Amino acid sequence: MRMAETSSIEDAEVAKMKPITCTRCGTVMGPKQQKSHRYTASGLDNVVLVGVDVRTCPNCGNESVAIPRISELHKKLAQAVAEQAEKLVPGEVRFLRKYLGWSGVDFARYAGVTPETVSRWENGAHVMGPVSERLLRLCALKMDPVDDYSVLGKMATEEPQAREIRLTITTEWKAAG
Numbered sequence: 001m002r003m004a005e006t007s008s009i010e011d012a013e014v015a016k017m018k019p020i021t022c023t024r025c026g027t028v029m030g031p032k033q034q035k036s037h038r039y040t041a042s043g044l045d046n047v048v049l050v051g052v053d054v055r056t057c058p059n060c061g062n063e064s065v066a067i068p069r070i071s072e073l074h075k076k077l078a079q080a081v082a083e084q085a086e087k088l089v090p091g092e093v094r095f096l097r098k099y100l101g102w103s104g105v106d107f108a109r110y111a112g113v114t115p116e117t118v119s120r121w122e123n124g125a126h127v128m129g130p131v132s133e134r135l136l137r138l139c140a141l142k143m144d145p146v147d148d149y150s151v152l153g154k155m156a157t158e159e160p161q162a163r164e165i166r167l168t169i170t171t172e173w174k175a176a177g
């Protein structure tokens with residue numbers, strides 16, 4: 001996931017050899033402390049990680065945080081966002097879309113809207129409709145980011161027409177291509 005790159009994860013081996021310095025001013029960072037850290041690197045400003053190892057720069061106050069099990073964290077975070085009763089705010093729409101590994105264009109195809117509409121949802125110019133919002137939440141809750149979503153993009157937008165679906169029994173049920 002792209003978001004993970006912005007978080008600083010300490011390499012224990014490197015830490016043993018040389019002191020950790022501030023990425024902003026170069027001063028040697030303070031000792032590890034278990035603290036709460038506002039996880040703005042997620043793209044959300046309302047997420048606080050409690051009890052993570054944080055080092056603070058004694059000179060400029062910059063924080064470096066060690067975030068363990070980052071994909072599990074993002075999954076839990078996506079779940080919490082998708083399950084909330086409140087309507088999604090633009091940052092949450094963007095977070096869930098990125099969590100699923102979708103580009104803005106991907107999401108536009110899956111939701112059957114233009115990429116411009118997706119941009120407007122994510123910058124707050126337009127409020128997302130309830131159907132698109134449910135699609136995004138359901139995908140975030142029920143699918144893994146590695147799943148294949150191509151079926152959503154292939155959905156025909158013309159006249160509805162039921163196509164014959166053939167299923168064959170061998171050792172298990174298999175749909176014919």
Ligand SMILES: [Zn+2]
Nearest residue numbers: 022025057060
């Ligand atoms: Zn500093």
